[in-house]
Amino acid sequence: MTVPKDTSTPSSLRLVLTLAIAGLVSGVAIIGIYESTLPTITANKARELREAVFKVLPGVSQMQALVYRDGQLVAVEKPDKDEPVVYGGYDEQAEFVGYAMPAAGPGFQDTIGILYGYQPGKKIVVGMEVLESRETPGLGDKIYKDAAFVGGFSALSVVPEIVAVKKGTKSQPNEIDAITGATISSKAVVRIINETHANWSAQLSAPGSEPQLEAKEKTGTEAEQ
Amino acid sequence: MKKNQSQEEFIKGVWRDNPVFVQVLGMCPMLAVTNSAVNAIAMGMATFFVLVGSSFLVSTFRHVIPKQVRISCFIIIIATFVTIADYTLLALVPAVHKELGAFIPLIVANCLILGRQEAFASKHPTKLAVLDAMGMASGFLLALLSLGAIREILGDGALFGVKLFGENFEPWVIMILPPGGFLTLGVILLFFNWFKFKKDEFLEDVAAAERSEG
Numbered sequence: 001m002t003v004p005k006d007t008s009t010p011s012s013l014r015l016v017l018t019l020a021i022a023g024l025v026s027g028v029a030i031i032g033i034y035e036s037t038l039p040t041i042t043a044n045k046a047r048e049l050r051e052a053v054f055k056v057l058p059g060v061s062q063m064q065a066l067v068y069r070d071g072q073l074v075a076v077e078k079p080d081k082d083e084p085v086v087y088g089g090y091d092e093q094a095e096f097v098g099y100a101m102p103a104a105g106p107g108f109q110d111t112i113g114i115l116y117g118y119q120p121g122k123k124i125v126v127g128m129e130v131l132e133s134r135e136t137p138g139l140g141d142k143i144y145k146d147a148a149f150v151g152g153f154s155a156l157s158v159v160p161e162i163v164a165v166k167k168g169t170k171s172q173p174n175e176i177d178a179i180t181g182a183t184i185s186s187k188a189v190v191r192i193i194n195e196t197h198a199n200w201s202a203q204l205s206a207p208g209s210e211p212q213l214e215a216k217e218k219t220g221t222e223a224e225q
Numbered sequence: 226m227k228k229n230q231s232q233e234e235f236i237k238g239v240w241r242d243n244p245v246f247v248q249v250l251g252m253c254p255m256l257a258v259t260n261s262a263v264n265a266i267a268m269g270m271a272t273f274f275v276l277v278g279s280s281f282l283v284s285t286f287r288h289v290i291p292k293q294v295r296i297s298c299f300i301i302i303i304a305t306f307v308t309i310a311d312y313t314l315l316a317l318v319p320a321v322h323k324e325l326g327a328f329i330p331l332i333v334a335n336c337l338i339l340g341r342q343e344a345f346a347s348k349h350p351t352k353l354a355v356l357d358a359m360g361m362a363s364g365f366l367l368a369l370l371s372l373g374a375i376r377e378i379l380g381d382g383a384l385f386g387v388k389l390f391g392e393n394f395e396p397w398v399i400m401i402l403p404p405g406g407f408l409t410l411g412v413i414l415l416f417f418n419w420f421k422f423k424k425d426e427f428l429e430d431v432a433a434a435e436r437s438e439g
Contacts, residue, residue, distance in 0.1 A: 010291040018291055022298050026305040033309045037316035044319045137260060138380065138398035 048131075049115075053087050053100040056117030056127030060089035060097050066211055068203040075214045086200065088211060089117070096210040098126060103196035107188040110134040112143070116153065116193055121207040124173075125162070125193065128153035140185035149186060152176040158197050164190040234353050238360025244337045245368035246417045251337040255369060256406035258328050262385050265373025267321045269366030271314065271329060275306040276338050276362040277355060280346040284354030287347050299342040300333070307332045337365060368413075375409050376400045 053063050066073045066088050067080075079085040087100040098119040104111050113132030116125050130144035143149060156162055157173040164178040164187045178186040205211065244250045251272075258268045279302050283290075290298045311329045314322045322329065332338065341361055346354040377383055380400030382390045399405050 010293065015291055015294050018289070019294055019297055019301070022301045026301050029305050030308045033312045037312040040316040041312070041319075044316070048319070137401045138396060 049087075052115045052129045052131060053089055053117075056100050056115055056129050057089035057098045058117075058126060059091050060100075061092055062090045062094065062213060063087050063100070064090075064211075064213060066099075073203065073205050073211050075211050084200075086204075088213070090213045094213040096213075099204065101196055101200065102131075103192045104132070105188065105192035105195060107133060107143075108135055108140045108184045112185070112188055112192060114189060114192060116196075118158070118197070120204055120210075123157060123159050125153050125156040125158060128189070128193070130189075135182070135185045140182045142179045142182045143185045143189050146179055146182075149177070149179050158194075161194045161197070162190045231353065231356050234356045235360035235363075238357060238362070238364040239367065240364070242361075243364040243368060243417075244361050245365060246413060248337075249414070250340060251335045251365060252410075253331060254328050254335060255372065256403065256410065258325055259369055259373040259376055259406060259409075260380070260401040261324075261377045262370060262373040263321065264324050265369040266366070267314065267318065268325060268328065269362075269369045271307075271310040271325075272332055272335065272338070272365055273359075273362035274310050275303060275332055276341060276365075277358045278306045279303045279338060280341060280354045280358035281351060283342045283346040284349060284351045290347075295347060296339075296343070299339055299347075303338055303342070304333050337361065372406070372409055372413065376405050380405055 050063065054060050064075045064087070065077070065079050066086050067076050067083050068074075073086075073088075075088070076085075085102065087102075089097045089100055091097050098117050100115055100117050102113070102115050104113040106112070111132065112130065112135065115129050115131055117127035118124075119126055128150060133141065133144065135141045135143060152170075153176065155173070156176055159174060161174065163172075163175050164183075165175045167177045167180050169175075170177050176186075176190065178190075238244065242248060245252075245255055254268050254272070258264045279299070282302050283299055286298075307330060310332070311322075314325070314329060341358055345357045349357070374384055377385075378389060379397045380402075382388055382394040382396050397405075400409070
């Protein structure tokens, strides 16, 4: 209706060729941009993860990925795809500090992905960071914007399990104040931590026998990338 | 004449034929990602890049692309630019990319872009096509930005993340939720229609006055 100036029908071959060439050029362009941005993207992701681990585990300056294989936790350079992984956090002297546990579960709108720091010796959660969330802006997003709620995870006992209570009524070490107006989201965070803790508690090494920091990681967890 | 036409092609997209406020195109990103000014700008820039790039290529190859497969070719071209924009944003500004989420790949389906290829770029020389695309994309960016700024100021009490009001400001949360997008857009469209109505009225008055004088 618009373009045609010549009314003759081009041959099918020409049509096929045009689309094939367009597809080919497009494919090459996409591969080019994918290859050239991939290193930056993976580096960004690794950096984000490392920053999150350091944030949820105060005092940690080195980390390594740990997976549960053959009945014990072992350090790996790169976990297999879809293999559950936790991160061991170590201080300057390579002493074990705690685990950073990735966890995810349904929130109010979509999956909430979090990372929390856990000290098995004291059985307490020492930090929580929301990595992924589509909770309602202004309400549910307080699970990571409300400093009081996030701060509530700095010394939270997991025995017998974490309980979200009405704001201002926290009285036990395993209780945390839920956020007014974001009860579902804050309870979801607590439930996610409880479930992850229940799943992992048998698999984590006994306190005192955590996997050693492997020497090659000392330079700064380049292996993570 | 030549220069005027170029200017005209650029200006029309920004104001007279503004893709959002006048043509009411591209509503999906318009409503979805304008909950903050930064998101609006990122979306606007991505669309700008895709639209200008696609218009350039479509216009350059307009005699080579057979009309029977033109829409498929346009979509391939647009999709390629969108993928480039997607990966570039992911590499350079991961935080913004996370906020925009699925709406960057969805630029492919923005009817503003395909519309400009079909209506303009495939029929005009490259220079005009690029100017037209720049005008339209700037108009789109402007529209996104005004909506994003209004919604962020009212819904979060901030602009570009900088708090504007004191502690006592109670954010009008609904403005950054989806209904806020519809409300704001509705009010702006009302203004544009009112403006057009008044302008037509004014022009009629002028014409009537000229007739009575002459």
